[in-house]
Amino acid sequence: MREQRTKQQALYLEATIFGEYLVGQTPPSAAADLYVRAVSGRKTKPTKHEQRLLAFMAKHPWSVAAIDGGLNIVNRTSEVRSRIYTMFSILEARPEFHDQFLSKDRAHWYIIPILFTGAWGLLTSLFGIVLVKVVIR
Numbered sequence: 001m002r003e004q005r006t007k008q009q010a011l012y013l014e015a016t017i018f019g020e021y022l023v024g025q026t027p028p029s030a031a032a033d034l035y036v037r038a039v040s041g042r043k044t045k046p047t048k049h050e051q052r053l054l055a056f057m058a059k060h061p062w063s064v065a066a067i068d069g070g071l072n073i074v075n076r077t078s079e080v081r082s083r084i085y086t087m088f089s090i091l092e093a094r095p096e097f098h099d100q101f102l103s104k105d106r107a108h109w110y111i112i113p114i115l116f117t118g119a120w121g122l123l124t125s126l127f128g129i130v131l132v133k134v135v136i137r
Helices: 002-023 029-040 046-060 063-074 079-092 109-136
Strands: none
Touching: 002 029, 002 046, 002 063, 002 079, 029 079, 046 063, 046 079, 046 109, 063 079, 063 109
16 A cells, blocks of 8 residues: 555656646646556556666656657657656646647747757757666666
């Protein structure tokens, strides 16, 4: 019973961290509840290496973007990425967040911030590859 409660607490923490990564704020408790139910019902479980990554992200939420980017390059089918996508799907469907996931009309000069963001994303992903390799050792 206690082990199950601890697992649920860890999943709530994941939901919070992934929600903050995706929308910049703590997700509503209903979204976290849905995440816990969705992940608890999955047949696939994280490997030993993925458990280390999840524990590292729980202790260091700043690392989520880098680890997500790194896994996108070295292991796209990771359970960690699947969990991030699960939270993404939950938040995207919520009325208070859905606008954040829709494209918007922008001026032509907006390509400059897009290029900067892309370059920053690439650097973050490269750092993430290193971080993933170090954490899973």
